[in-house]
Amino acid sequence: MIRVSIDDAPIELAVEVAALEERGAGGVATFTGVVRGDDGVTALELEHYPGMTEQALIALAEAATVRWSLLGVTIVHRVGAMAPGDRIVFIGTAAEHRREALEACAYLIDRLKTDAPFWKRETRGDAASWVEARDSDAASAERWARD
């Protein structure tokens, strides 16, 4: 019921959702991150830490299944070269009850932002720069900390 994939091929959203729907759940929640081109970004390169990345995503998915009653969890992250409009990340959760699917989906994308070893480099025309981590991401992840 946990599926984790790190791949340089485009993310096949319809295939991922169909697999979650087949878990027999009443509800499927998804979040898809898309490369934006509105601030002049012409290309995006995603670096990751092979070996550690997959472990980190599996640990995240397992943490979600401990916390919520889920029938399926899918985390797909693209790596390598991407263009505006491409999907970077897909999170999908299937559950009997919508609240569980929705909360787990929000949890997974918040935690993925701080707990998985990926680094983005944006290219604008001739200039490339590494994306800076945002304090707001740490705050969003912290929101899910257990008391």
Next chain:
Amino acid sequence: MIRVSIDDAPIELAVEVAALEERGAGGVATFTGVVRGDDGVTALELEHYPGMTEQALIALAEAATVRWSLLGVTIVHRVGAMAPGDRIVFIGTAAEHRREALEACAYLIDRLKTDAPFWKRETRGDAASWVEARDSDAASAERWARD
């Protein structure tokens, strides 16, 4: 940027998501409700209030765009005869920031459950019965009430 559809044809999830992704957003959140067959349900019939239903869904979508900064909102509800595994409802939101997309998506499905004139009739073998509204749905919708 608001799309509302009430139709007896199957919900085309990939088409709906692609349209939201084209809004140029950084993130797309979705919730899909699926007919469950695990408690013996063999068929589901969805009745609605033509005319009022579309108004109610547009009003919901507009309320979400007032409350969150959204680039796209899609609400598709199927009506008529369905079978286990079929999609009943699709909610999709596109936003620059993931938090807005995720919260608006959760809001829309919670409010749709109490604020839109749909009625479900389940068939189990030879017996049909109207689904009873759940107190938990009213509580979930209330969660979003403004102070």
Next chain:
Amino acid sequence: MDLLYFAWVRERIGTGAEQRDPPEAVRNVADLIEWLATLSPGHAEAMREPERLRAAIDQKFVPLDTLLGSAREVAIFPPVTGG
């Protein structure tokens, strides 16, 4: 006045739509439900438990104590169960 019925309300009455002219004494939706219950055994069965009924006036949900005023279309139905 156009009356619309949905789900088991419609089934018990035997029709989804009818035109009726309630008497002057029928001021709000609760009065209307009480009056409709007198029209036929089917109506009586449908209106038997007003606490299980909800209503819309001119396609907006309203509480049962809402005055009918110049309502053109009143719908009576069980609590909604979509999504």
Next chain:
Amino acid sequence: MDLLYFAWVRERIGTGAEQRDPPEAVRNVADLIEWLATLSPGHAEAMREPERLRAAIDQKFVPLDTLLGSAREVAIFPPVTGG
């Protein structure tokens, strides 16, 4: 010890992986960063601002004051920016 570098740390050092044997005095990750800075101008540039660096020991994120112990693989990188 296998050392891995990512993102601009990798770029400044000029390689993504190397083997090094730090001296005894290097007890924790912060010590390691300080020592690595002495190895080359590229290392110095990469390690210049330790507060902008993060680390993993044997593929688990750790704070910079974590003791190296019997670490086989240590990775040094900027804060992550996936998703």
